[in-house]
């Protein structure tokens with residue numbers, strides 16, 4: 355919608371039109387807007403520009419009429435009927451013509467005769483005059499339209515500029531041959547574009563005038579004599595099937611890594627307080643690990659499977675200065691041998707058949723400024739051990755298929771449950787790498803060497819699985835705890851955690867008893883029964899264990915139950931009753 359404001363914006367044009375019209379016709383001209391404000395005028399009206407006309411005047415009538423007309427008998431004409439100025443009106447004749455845009459009247463242009471001669475000019479040439487004035491009204495309307503479009507374009511241009519400058523990506527538009535035309539702030543900050551004329555000076559020989567788009571190609575550029583890595587993409591501007599220029603977008607490698615790390619870093623942080631244990635053994639290890647967190651030196655964590663090596667590695671990272679940077683964990687046995695190298699070091703575009711076109715970043719690059727956790731390091735293939743040694747010694751990596759070195763700042767924490775010294779002896783692990791990794795050794799004791807932790811671990815896991823499985827089990831019986839203290843725990847804390855989860859699932863009362871434990875632990879108990887020092891089980895617990903054992907062996911169908919009853923030396927009815935009683 356157009357408003358009176360739009361008319362004011364072209365007031366210079368209106369003045370020109372009224373002056374030109376008045377000098378050609380020799381009659382005074384005036385223009386009012388739809389609110390009856392005088393916007394332009396000649397002669398007598400010159401001093402009254404800006405005045406507000408009364409609501410019953412001729413122009414108010416003309417606005418309602420919405421078409422051109424001539425008045426030859428002012429004061430008597432219907433248009434003057436209610437005019438409050440009728441008594442002082444000295445006008446001899448008038449011509450009114452609406453200024454219309456899209457059929458809406460937004461003002462009136464009028465000619466006014468103040469004497470007989472001027473009236474004669476109007477009345478002698480009515481048709482031509484009306485036509486002429488309509489042209490003037492159209493001229494004003496098209497000027498308004500043009501002005502509006504200009505404003506829209508200016509607005510769009512500044513919106514686009516703000517949009518481009520608020521992006522985190524550098525954008526440059528070029529001509530057909532790469533000559534730089536326009537760019538945003540980020541692009542200027544990256545490349546100091548006041549010193550550069552052509553895009554080829556930035557991406558060197560990588561640009562040839564192509565018609566198809568290119569996305570995410572890596573390149574190196576210089577800024578203040580230092581080399582930086584970035585990615586660029588290009589899209590041709592095609593008009594009438596002809597490439598008229600290109601749009602280049604640039605992303606700094608640093609920014610991309612930040613985004614990747616933000617997305618891939620675990621949202622849950624781990625702290626030493628998450629490592630449960632009150633035994634002297636574990637307290638000592640925790641104290642030592644906290645101390646070494648502050649250092650940047652490589653740590654080698656040793657300990658049996660499930661002792662909490664990864665938990666320690668995470669806590670060290672989140673306790674260190676690198677806390678805001680990524681913690682990247684990689685398990686050397688979980689990845690096929692032929693993929694570990696590219697996983698760790700990445701690869702260049704076209705490094706091998708099947709490689710992605712844009713290449714791939716390795717975990718070392720992703721972990722830049724953070725920590726990498728190399729689990730099961732003892733299983734790392736020998737040829738990669740050499741590459742890893744180089745990272746540790748020189749803090750650089752080389753991508754597969756690449757020919758340049760990339761600096762990385764990563765703290766390495768390695769872990770193993772193997773005897774690395776033995777592997778070194780048998781030449782399965784490089785001796786120099788072993789010493790390079792073992793700068794700070796951290797040995798996590800197995801659970802059987804910290805039996806005092808069993809109670810607190812059991813309580814924690816019971817609480818965890820009560821919550822997770824929506825149960826309300828109060829405690830674990832003393833017999834079970836005694837059994838746990840005798841068991842050798844080859845799978846350590848992980849195994850204990852799994853045992854509690856199993857028992858919470860099996861338990862039908864509010865106390866976990868031996869019968870609720872997995873078979874391997876119960877069998878351990880059976881062995882213990884033979885020993886005179888072993889804890890005494892209730893007859894009911896023993897009965898439940900044996901019935902379960904028989905059912906597991908013979909099956910739970912009718913035949914299986916019959917066989918079980920026979921093996922247990924009880925009748926069919928009894929075994930059915932016991933199954934129901936113990937909810938087996």
Ligand SMILES: Nc1ncnc2c1ncn2[C@@H]1O[C@H](COP(=O)(O)OP(=O)(O)OP(=O)(O)O)[C@@H](O)[C@H]1O
Pocket residue numbers: 628629630631657658659660661662663664665666729771847848851
């Ligand atoms: N002290 C502890 N307190 C609580 N949970 C623990 C503790 N130690 C280990 N866990 C839990 O036990 C499981 C195994 O821990 P983790 O993966 O750290 O062991 P690991 O030594 O790295 O095992 P692996 O050698 O098999 O990789 C995890 O679920 C972990 O949360």
